[in-house]
Amino acid sequence: MNQKTYRAFISYSHADEKQASWLQKKLESYTIPAQIRKAYGEIIPKHLRPVFRDKTDLRPGNLGKLISSELDDSGYLIVVCSEASKQSTWVNREIEHFRQAGNADRIIPVVTGCKQQRDITDCYPAALDKSNQLGISLHTLGKTRTLLSIIATILDIRFDDLYKRHQKAQKKKLVLLVLLSLLILLIASAPAREIFRLWQQQQALTSAASVTQHIASSLMQSNSPTVEERMTNLNNTWVAEGNNENNVIFPLERRREKSKIFTGDLRRELDAAFVMEHLLPGGKESFREKIGRLNSQNDRSTQAIISSAEFIIKHRKNALAELKEIEDSRSLQDAQRHIGYFESELQMMRLYGMTLFWQLHQTLKPLADDGHPEAQLALALASSIPFDQQTVLDKIEASLGQKKRLINNAKTGLETAKLRLSAGYDKIRRTCEPLPDDPPEQVWGKMMRLVALGLIPEALSNLDYYEKMMKKKRDDPSAYTVPARVFIKEYLHKAEEGGVVVFGFEGNRHHGSLKTGDIITAVDGRRILFADDFIAARKAAKTNAPELAIYRHNRQTGRLEPISVRLSPNDPKVGMMDLVEKL
Incomplete structure (x- = not known):
């Protein structure tokens, strides 16, 4: 659309001149919020100017x-719909002209009122399309929303975006106005400074009372029967017998899936409890300053309140992290340990919450005694909250002791597991030690098992033994054992999980792309861990010339170099051996 002179044309009956004049002034004087202009780019102007109205803009002639x-030179047509405009010949002509110019979708009906109105379209002039023309009701929306709806339509932006930014801008103006007024009063007189001090105290009181109410609500929510029921169900999910359905012992994966139901419920319960934004409104330093005013600048009491809030936030974070650990548990013992940790963190949240409630209670009590209703309302919650300090301290100590015991039990369990694992590895080492009567393929197989278990030094020792056995048979295997040794030592447990080494070709024929000692790790992007994987990948390949990812030994540098090669249908079959045993 070509650039128009007027943003909009206001069509109205002169009986509605007051509403039309108000619309023009408000539209032309409204400043589009900077955030809207930034979000939508350069297409959004700072002002909607000019808006045509015949009393202010019509030239002689x-x-x-x-x-x-003027209608042809306007981007939109705003029709003031009323009892008078329904009867107006000029209003209907203007609508007809605008529609005939192909602008029917750029007409904005603004309904200001009709007698015996049953539907908003009852106020439409005859020329308006009642079925497709959505109107804006001044009576329903009010002046502000009506104005913003018109602006949003003209600018082709979301009404919600504009309305939210408008509200923020209005609040900012109001705050600046209040602050400016207070500043003027503060400069003007000593009594005004006292008023300003009382205002600051009221703000601090409101903030402290809000935190107190949030703590009371969080304590009740965290101690709710729902939370206790979820904890019981979560514990039952991870007991050794299963969930008591015919004493079936369920596999870990099923336990994990079932426990996610209860951990999800617990996470949702905690979402609204002990929230940082409600515990430290405005941020730590802002809340510290407010509490300091209420505590008569008693830094020790103020710091105690801030510390309690920070401890709650810390334990809440830990509790949510433990829920994730429970969901990812790899054993019954692992899950039970993390459930214990979660219960401990939840108890710490509750106990520090009780401590903070008690601290704020002490801060608000003098103000409640002076008759401040917010302080009285906050302290009225004390009847349902146990806030005896010694009880809180005793329970914190007991909870810390419980967590210490859980940690010690976990350490003991870990040490026991290490000893068992060490004993198991010693047995495997003895079993996989090569014997003089072992055939070479058995020595290689023992090496593969050691590699799979991560016992690399022992595996390389078996590889050395294999080389000696083959050389005694006058068969030098170094063409493939040297690359295999480098791969196992430097690549296998760093970049790769397995692979196959080429030790020869059918009929000792020449291969067009592979060499003895090449280590194959992928076929057409599909990982190759074992020889069976290679066979399956060849069968699944879409072409007769699949691409292989291999490591090739560079004799000069002693390193393996990753390269890609393509097989040919005429290449001989490849002899290969696994480097890792399937466990």
């Missing part, structure tokens, strides 16, 4: 031609 000209 032939009235009909001038009106038609």
